[in-house]
Amino acid sequence: MLHPRRSAQEVLLCDLCETVPLQSHCELCNINLCKVCVGEHLSDLSQRHNVVPFLQREATAANSKCTTHARKDCELYCEKCDIPVCSTCALFGKHKGHDVSDVLEKLSSKTQRLQKDLEELETRIYPRYEGMASYVQTKKAELETKYGKLTTAADQQGENLHTEITAIVNRRKSDIEEMKSKHLSTLNKNADGITQKIIELKQIISLMKSILESNDDSLTSTYKSRNSAFRTLPPKVRVTVPSFTPQKIIKDQLNEMFGSLPPLSINTEQGDTVKSAEAVSSPPVKPLLDQQRLTATIDTDYDYLYNVSCISDGVWTHGDNNVMKLLNLQSKLLTSIQTKSGNEPRDIVVTRAGHLVYTDYDKTVNLVKNKQIHTLITLQGWRPFNVCSTASDNLLVTMDSDDRAHFKVVRYSGSTETQSIQFDDQGRPLYSSGYLPKYISENRNLDICVADFRGKAVVVVNQSGKLRFRYTGHPSNTKKSFNPRGITTDSQSHILTADYNNDCIHILDQDGQFLRYIHCGLEFPRGLCVDIRNNLFVAECRTAIVKKIQYL
Incomplete structure (x- = not known):
């Protein structure tokens, strides 16, 4: 049989020495043996061993022999140890107290x-x-x-x-x-x-x-x-x-x-992922509220606030100095981290594992783990701007060239670049150039959404980098030109982007169709994030306040 630590394509090895290919099988002890270990096994005269060539061993239905009590069948299955056991082992032996089930049912389940x-x-x-x-x-x-x-x-x-x-x-x-x-x-x-x-x-x-x-x-x-x-x-x-x-x-x-x-x-x-047969179906539809509700405000004590990223019991924020703050909903400071370089961070995001990542003016992307800062990525010829964490635990980083003439989105798995997105199918730039941030988020359908402030558009490409659509604003209820800053997505695949000039949030469906605005007295909204319960957090740049809004 295969040793549980060995992969399926390897040679079947002896159960005793675990190094030499097996040749024989002891039907009494139900173990596989190599030529050398057969002699050692037969030297135990306390048992009447029955060693046969491996290919001539008898197949058993559900009565494999217990390795401890050689004359007893394994009629039970130890769930903790994940092996068949006899009743004596289950009641009095090393499996006592472990959860057990009927071996026939368990083997049937494994076969299925x-x-x-x-x-x-x-x-x-x-x-x-x-x-x-x-x-x-x-x-x-x-x-x-x-x-x-x-x-x-x-x-x-x-x-x-x-x-x-x-x-x-x-x-x-x-x-x-x-x-x-x-x-x-x-x-x-x-x-x-x-x-x-x-x-x-x-x-x-x-x-x-x-x-x-x-x-x-x-x-x-x-x-x-x-x-x-x-x-x-x-x-x-x-x-x-x-x-x-x-x-x-x-x-x-x-x-x-x-x-x-x-x-x-x-x-x-990036390679597609084939969904398993047991893949969870789409989440239930949550309708948009006609009247959104402001449920909390968090004072960050910055002069200017640039971005916010959610965790289970609070929000990470960064503003116009080199300190990133973790605050709870009552504005209490829980933790603060100063950048390693002493520079003001360019952007922050919380990964799926709950670690803080920030981009720096020194051309680095950094991970904060247990309050220790580790540099993940160091760029040459390019400068990182904004960053998001994906469903596959990759990082998507927006960046411009040193001469500010080019802009692109790069995917990283750990510190390894796996994808670069810069041009459309005709070789034209997808994003505007110049020294301005471009916030980024991955949608539930794996689309990559970028708020191009200078380009006055939300640019959405699929996971392969092919342009799906550009959203350039909606004419109703806006007074100034559309200049998107922050961007995020929710469990319904909505795209939410902050309209900095018009003090509101645009809600789009995953295909770029405008659905409605969020106002809630917003002033100069910039960074956005949505928590696991679909609460929206908005970083107001000039008031330095984070507003929590219920919109679903």
């Missing part, structure tokens, strides 16, 4: 679970991996065609310029081939990873089938599900083939006018 996992692997997960492998092959074929067209275009332009352009033609071809090679290399690497997962899945599926077919309770009782490890699919590589831009031939400017290729673009998307 194994069958469900097998069905999920065969019908839901494995086909997705096959589909991804097919996708990579299709993209490789497309690369061949499209890069061929690029080469043809370069050749045509080179013929137009005759011999004096030959050197430039060769350089451009080299650029194209290098980009193609990198694209193909990336796709090949992605395909190899998918293929390896498929091989593992086949091995696990085969093993699970053999367990079911063997009718061996000892194998079934030690079965451990590994489906969760495969529900998160591998990253999906998205390659963007550049376009060739020919120019009118000017002899003195051949090198510049020949044409150019944009930088190589390889975008690795």
